[in-house]
Amino acid sequence: MTLLPTREHALHLLSEMLRIRCFEDRCAELYSAGKIRGFLHLYNGEEGVAVGVMQALRPEDDIAGTYREHGHAIARGIPMRSLMAELYGKLEGCCRGRGGSMHIFDRERRFFGGNAIVGGGLPLAVGLGLGERLMGRDAIAACFFGEGAVAEGEFHESMNLASLWHLPVLFICENNQYAMGTAWSRSEAETDLIAKLCGYHMRAESVDGMDVLAVEDRARELAEYVRHQRMPAFLEARTYRFRAHSMYDPQLYRSKAEVEDWENKGPLIGLTQRLKAENLMAEEDFIRLQRMANEEVDDAVSFAEQGSLERVEELTRFTYAEQTA
Amino acid sequence: MSALPQTARAITYREALRQGLRSVLLNDPDVFLIGEDIGKYGGCFAVTKGLLEEFGEARIRDAPLSESAFVGAGIGAALAGMRPVVEIMTVNFSLLALDQILNTAATLSHMSGGQCPVPLIIRMATGAGRQVAAQHSHSLEGWYSHIPGLRIVTPATIDDAAGMLRAALEFRDPVIIFEHMNLYNVQGELSVDAASINIERAAIRRAGQDISLITYGASLYKCLTAAEQLSAQGIEAEVIDLRVLRPLDEKTFIQSVRRTRRALIVDEGWRSVGLAAEVGMRIMEQAFYDLDAPVERVCGVEVPVPYAKHMEEAALPRVEQIVTLAASMVKHVG
Ligand SMILES: Cc1ncc(C[n+]2csc(CCOP(=O)(O)OP(=O)(O)O)c2C)c(N)n1
Numbered sequence: 001m002t003l004l005p006t007r008e009h010a011l012h013l014l015s016e017m018l019r020i021r022c023f024e025d026r027c028a029e030l031y032s033a034g035k036i037r038g039f040l041h042l043y044n045g046e047e048g049v050a051v052g053v054m055q056a057l058r059p060e061d062d063i064a065g066t067y068r069e070h071g072h073a074i075a076r077g078i079p080m081r082s083l084m085a086e087l088y089g090k091l092e093g094c095c096r097g098r099g100g101s102m103h104i105f106d107r108e109r110r111f112f113g114g115n116a117i118v119g120g121g122l123p124l125a126v127g128l129g130l131g132e133r134l135m136g137r138d139a140i141a142a143c144f145f146g147e148g149a150v151a152e153g154e155f156h157e158s159m160n161l162a163s164l165w166h167l168p169v170l171f172i173c174e175n176n177q178y179a180m181g182t183a184w185s186r187s188e189a190e191t192d193l194i195a196k197l198c199g200y201h202m203r204a205e206s207v208d209g210m211d212v213l214a215v216e217d218r219a220r221e222l223a224e225y226v227r228h229q230r231m232p233a234f235l236e237a238r239t240y241r242f243r244a245h246s247m248y249d250p251q252l253y254r255s256k257a258e259v260e261d262w263e264n265k266g267p268l269i270g271l272t273q274r275l276k277a278e279n280l281m282a283e284e285d286f287i288r289l290q291r292m293a294n295e296e297v298d299d300a301v302s303f304a305e306q307g308s309l310e311r312v313e314e315l316t317r318f319t320y321a322e323q324t325a
Numbered sequence: 326m327s328a329l330p331q332t333a334r335a336i337t338y339r340e341a342l343r344q345g346l347r348s349v350l351l352n353d354p355d356v357f358l359i360g361e362d363i364g365k366y367g368g369c370f371a372v373t374k375g376l377l378e379e380f381g382e383a384r385i386r387d388a389p390l391s392e393s394a395f396v397g398a399g400i401g402a403a404l405a406g407m408r409p410v411v412e413i414m415t416v417n418f419s420l421l422a423l424d425q426i427l428n429t430a431a432t433l434s435h436m437s438g439g440q441c442p443v444p445l446i447i448r449m450a451t452g453a454g455r456q457v458a459a460q461h462s463h464s465l466e467g468w469y470s471h472i473p474g475l476r477i478v479t480p481a482t483i484d485d486a487a488g489m490l491r492a493a494l495e496f497r498d499p500v501i502i503f504e505h506m507n508l509y510n511v512q513g514e515l516s517v518d519a520a521s522i523n524i525e526r527a528a529i530r531r532a533g534q535d536i537s538l539i540t541y542g543a544s545l546y547k548c549l550t551a552a553e554q555l556s557a558q559g560i561e562a563e564v565i566d567l568r569v570l571r572p573l574d575e576k577t578f579i580q581s582v583r584r585t586r587r588a589l590i591v592d593e594g595w596r597s598v599g600l601a602a603e604v605g606m607r608i609m610e611q612a613f614y615d616l617d618a619p620v621e622r623v624c625g626v627e628v629p630v631p632y633a634k635h636m637e638e639a640a641l642p643r644v645e646q647i648v649t650l651a652a653s654m655v656k657h658v659g
Contacts, residue, residue, distance in 0.1 A: 038456035089633030100632030116460040151389035181366025187389035312639045
């Protein structure tokens with residue numbers, strides 16, 4: 001078992017995960033109400049991964065994610081208001097309503113997107129690492145992606161290039177065991193991901209993604225390694241998605257019992273139980289943090305509701321950069 | 326004794342596609358399917374639902390997220406004598422397989438001096454209109470139609486959804502079937518025997534003498550709606566469904582334009598260097614002296630398709646645009 005952090009830090013981790021959980025649950029409601037449209041992929045169950053890894057990153061580090069990126073965006077400190085407004089398609093959203101749920105960007109926080117193409121963020125992260133190296137900075141790039149991407153050529157090309165060129169990239173594979181309806185075991189000839197990576201000469205390990213403390217611990221060590229050795233590293237976080245793949249998924253490929261089983265092993269339950277057992281937290285703390293998270297989401301929703309729409313005349317704006325080099 | 330007349334039942338475009346798939350699977354033991362989540366998941370648009378249970382894993386092959394490899398595998402299996410039907414979830418992901426489609430499937434027949442035709446079918450969903458933003462809203466039918474060696478078809482009706490696959494299998498060429506995402510739930514009756522469906526000719530979906538609206542895919546319905554509104558203004562539009570984008574059946578639309586003397590092309594794809602440009606140019610080459618007005622286009626605005634509803638709508642062809650432009654063309658005195 002990983003060492004317990006201070007009460008303050010432990011409550012911070014819990015609070016971050018609760019903020020994500022509340023945000024995602026509200027998104028599901030808002031989708032049913034028709035306020036959020038398009039494709040919506042929720043992060044319930046996987047909060048420990050984004051929150052744990054984010055502790056190891058510095059403001060100057062770069063992040064690339066997938067279409068299931070609300071959790072990463074929140075843990076990175078993108079204001080919920082700007083996120084929710086984006087999901088509402090409003091001008092006040094982080095991408096002025098152009099991107100929506102799958103395409104969250106916040107340049108100031110070095111959040112280089114949500115990417116809706118499986119594997120699409122991997123080569124980008126390699127490039128971010130390359131750029132940091134060439135610019136002579138000691139920032140690193142962190143790349144989050146699902147295990148489904150491992151079957152893509154882009155994954156293997158990216159692993160090789162990052163290792164060959166000694167690039168400071170931390171790859172975080174969120175192995176939630178299903179790529180839409182395809183179980184990991186039905187898509188890989190070698191299901192031991194760390195064994196699969198042997199050919200790339202890259203430091204790689206697995207961690208229980210349901211244990212935020214363990215994720216943080218491993219991410220800190222690997223991030224420091226990447227930062228100081230200027231070499232890539234790989235972290236497989238074993239996790240589970242509690243909700244459907246997207247809002248259209250009838251989930252014929254897994255049983256309710258399996259989902260319930262994992263829900264009982266969830267990252268929020270795990271941390272709460274441990275903190276209570278160690279007398280680091282009381283029920284009132286949990287209730288208070290949950291209330292604060294809900295209030296923050298309420299505020300984000302009313303902000304988004306009151307937001308404005310981009311003028312249609314601005315449709316083609318930003319197709320090209322507004323400034324020349 | 327006469328049998329009771331069969332009452333035709335309305336089916337969805339999705340069901341029509343499934344019927345088409347089932348019938349070729351039943352008729353030809355060499356036909357098999359490859360695709361992501363086509364089996365256990367039931368297909369990302371539920372087109373292949375139930376086929377795994379009926380035909381088994383050897384013929385309904387769930388593939389990992391490896392578009393380039395499984396499209397290439399389809400090419401190889403086709404060369405070996407099988408009749409693979411590959412599903413790529415959407416055209417957006419076909420870009421990961423573009424090398425195999427363009428450099429291999431489209432070239433092998435010619436490059437090998439005719440020795441290696443590639444009888445491969447690729448189905449994919451296409452189009453925008455569901456607020457799924459830039460990376461999931463591409464309309465690249467025109468783009469694929471640029472490529473010699475491919476046959477490109479765009480079923481827009483229930484009949485074509487049911488019959489085009491069988492017709493495609495009669496060729497020994499790579500054929501791409503584009504299914505517009507907004508059509509899957511469209512309902513209608515199967516009106517003809519699927520065996521009579523060809524993939525060579527365009528179709529006149531509505532007759533009219535004042536202007537030709539030339540289109541394909543889901544934009545067909547926008548044009549038909551526009552034609553009804555124009556009719557209320559006393560303008561009768563002829564609506565041409567191209568159906569086959571490559572090789573293009575120019576005879577049908579050129580003859581139509583010669584009759585109506587006006588052509589408006591409606592294409593969800595981006596305007597510049599697109600399919601509409603090609604159709605327009607063929608009209609200029611072959612029917613210039615028959616025209617009473619300049620050829621016009623309503624196309625997708627040249628921008629990555631945005632998420633917000635009002636912005637997405639503004640980026641795509643709209644019925645009122647078609648009506649306004651068509652009416653002004655008819656009033657135009659040459
Ligand atoms: C290249 C590509 N192929 C297919 C898809 C459709 N698709 C979207 S998400 C997904 C599953 C991806 O699973 P995984 O990488 O494990 O991430 P998860 O959704 O589980 O977080 C698929 C097949 C896509 N977006 N991109």
